[in-house]
Amino acid sequence: MVLMASAIEGHQNQNGANNDRNIHIKGCGISKRSYLERAINEFSTSYGYFPRLSGGGATKGIRLAALGTVDIGATCRHQLIDILGDVHEDETGVELIQVGWDALVVIVNQNNPVNDIALDELKKVFSGGIRSWKDLGGADKEIHTLIRKDKNSGVGYMSRLLMFENVNFKFKETVFEYDSTIPLENNVIRREDAIAIDGISSAKKLPLKILSLDGVYPGKANIASGTYPYYRPLYLAVSKNGKTPKVEQFLEFILGPEGQRIISEEGSINLSEGKLLFDLWDKRPK
Structure with a gap:
């Protein structure tokens, strides 16, 4: 399934990312839904900018920021590192600035009776070892496993790294793949037999059920303390070629008291809380 990247469009001309009064942030859909929609609008209202916010995934956020195509990229993963420890050539041109914390969570339909899953069970579900909800204490129905298509997406890469402990972990063949987070979440909302991995910063805003993992619920206190272990940083990516005044201004805003308050109030964990x-x-390991 392909989703056209949605955008919050202000009054903008066609001069690209560097127009002085336009500010364009693109990338991680979880960051977009969780805190950036509110942050960019409040920033733009206060400082007189025309905001443009679009999704498309963490990879696009990092790489378009490196190219200077957008002012700022949003990402919920770090830069890709090869086996020699070198940063991927398409991602060397950015600086990642952490603004908060998210956590990877297991999501299911609200009507699903299952409330908890063990990590070993989760691995078996995604690799094909468990195929029925009955084996997890649910109905006698086939499990429909939903994933992000790109294994280097924010959720795709970080779930392999943190949950499956193998960035090359192969999912079973009978999965439903999505190009971005929003259609994946929407299909979990619609399908009572669906399961997926998501970022809690986005998932908690939706009519979904978030499962406990190994008996630990990913509430804010459990994530902030590290008791729930699948936390991950939220970053903004900016070009190493020099920050424009508007980029500097937005970074000062999001890292300052007002921006950090927005991140917390919108359900993510800000830097102080984390x-x-x-x-x-x-x-x-990275």
Whole structure:
């Protein structure tokens, strides 16, 4: 399924990312839904910019920011690193600036009676070892597993890294693939037999059920303390070729009290709330 990237369009001309009064942020759909929609609109109202916010995924966010096609990229994964420890050539031209924290969660339809899943069970569901909800305490129905098509997407890459512990983890052949987060979430809302992995910053705003994992519910306190272990940073990507004044201004806004308040109020974990996670994150494999 292909989704045209949605956009919040202000009054804009066609001069591209560098027009002085237009500000264009593109990338991670989870970041878009969770905090950026409110943040870019409040920033633009306060500082007199015309906002444009569009999705498309973390990879696009990083790489278009590197090219200077957009002012800022949004991403919920770090830059791709090869086996030699080098950054992917298409992602070397950006600086990633952390603005908050998210967590990967397992989502199902609201009417699904299952409330908890073990990590080992999750791996079996996504690899094909478990195929019926009956094996998880649910109805005697086939499990419809939904994934992001791109294994290097924010959810695709980080779920393999953090949950499946293998960035090349292969999902079973009978999965339903989606080009972006929004249609994946919408199909979990529609299908009572669906399961998927999502970012909690987006999922908690939707009529979905979020499962406990190994008996731990991904509430804000559990994520911020590291008790729920599948946390991940939220970044903004900016070109290494120099930050324009409007980019500097937006970064100052989002990292300042007002921006951090928005991130927290919209359900993500801001930098202060997640202060215990920095040391834990530094010890994790990338």
